[in-house]
Amino acid sequence: MAISTIETGRTPRTRNSNRPKRVLIIGAGPGGLAAALLLRHAGLDVRVIERMPHVGGRTSSIQADGFRFDLGPTFFLYPTVLERIFRRIGRNLHQEIPMVKLDPQYRVMFGDRGELLCTPNVERMEAAIAKLAPNDAVNLRRFLSENREKLTRFRPALETPFQSWRSLLSWDLIKMLPLLRPWNSVDQDLRRYFSDDRIRLAFTFQSKYLGMSPFNCPSLFSILSFLEYEFGVWHPTGGCSAVSEGMARIAREMGVEFQMDEPVREILFDGQKAVGVKTDVCEYRADAVVVNADFAQAMKKLVPNQIRRRWTDVKLAKKKYSCSTFMLYLGLEGTNDHLHHHTIYTAQDYLCNLADIEQRHVLSSDPSVYVQNACVTDKSMAPAGKSTLYVLAPVTHQHPNVNWAEEAMKFREVVLNQVESKLNIPDLRNRIVFEKMVTPHDWEHGHEIYRGATFNLAHNLTQMLNMRPQNQFEDLESVYLVGGGTHPGSGLPVIYESARITSRLLLQNFGLDTSWLEESESTSTVQPMAT
């Protein structure tokens, strides 16, 4: 049972001390907020220090002139993980943060080679696939059932810390190899089900959620598209940023302290042991420091290079990083009722676009673009008679080949042309009444993201599990990590899961009960669809 000051009205004490342990969390992103909820529920004295005036990090909102946009995430997937966290702190996710399941969940356009309206309804999805590739439609159910098995078998790895090679062995990796086929890419794995490259694309583009190409992304991540079909693609009212705002509201109600608009300048150490942090306002002392800020950037800026061993500046520079994104947030006169909530337009020459992003590090002339037309579902995102378009083009992370000061306006034209012509909004430019652009340069310098790699360290096999920066950070004492830079990885569900893994480790180290953090899958309220 967790000890909570809220529920019990008494201040819990740890085994060796008379005062509650103090934890500082650097960053109010999804990982930091989830950790704050759990650690506060366990009775710790929790303070979140955030450099921005608002919570949410990459999962925050842009609000202007009555328009509201998600800055980053727009696909809320696999709510099961956050539902469990809410249940553990005595709340109900869906009561606190209303959300709707989308059907159709998105439309995928394959250059000028047709399109697929993707639905979580298996019969309708089979029929939609059959129109493009009759032989592939029959394999949808096999894809779903084999990935259901894959998720069940891999879930323990996503829910446990990987602190050494020993953890890998105890997880029985060897037995799982035939199922996981880690030597294959997602695309190679999907060839076992779908021979038509368009159908494969519809089930593999999700590797972009990790900032990777399906041709490089390990086959394990075929579970990403499976999760969409099994548990749905959700739209929280007000966008994914509303989830961050809801979590912060609850954290405040529980007694978590927030210092906003106050960047941490350095983590304070006694030898290798973190003892607090320093901001421009003051020094805060703590028994543990949880880093939610972008991992590589935080290491470079907040921790002296000489006290890091495995993650020195030189080693960080040699790691592989995800792609970045070029963003346009457009407030429009009028609505776009012909557009679905999510549309993914994949470049005519998809392979060339991927090579531009990951190998050549140049901008494409025919880029893939993703467009969210949230107002078709959620009128709260724009004033009456107006609407929002969120436009994302995956691009190279910061690289000397692209000087954004010179390229941004030119690339804006390319992206607007794609949206106008491919998504059929001929009068788009004339209707723009609000606009904000975010480039990889802005992600790096405005949002403190290393190389502007919006999805963190890449998820290649050599940067996963015990080879990813560990939840109880291996280089330093009393430092913990949460968020996309640590295990299990980037993307909201696993980021929330990282908070549970990290909280468990931290509480165990303080000698506190962690049994309340465990919960069997069967208590989940979101039912997988029947197949």
Ligand SMILES: Cc1cc2nc3c(=O)[nH]c(=O)nc-3n(C[C@H](O)[C@H](O)[C@H](O)COP(=O)(O)OP(=O)(O)OC[C@H]3O[C@@H](n4cnc5c(N)ncnc54)[C@H](O)[C@@H]3O)c2cc1C
């Ligand atoms: C464009 C885009 C689209 C995405 N789409 C999806 C999607 O559809 N679905 C999905 O599941 N995931 C998506 N993601 C990935 C991921 O879910 C989000 O990026 C998520 O917000 C990352 O959470 P995090 O906890 O790692 O930290 P972040 O969101 O990065 O938050 C870190 C926080 O730390 C703060 N901080 C940094 N430095 C300091 C400092 N020195 N002092 C104090 N505070 C500091 C930052 O201001 C920030 O608030 C997307 C990401 C991007 C960028």
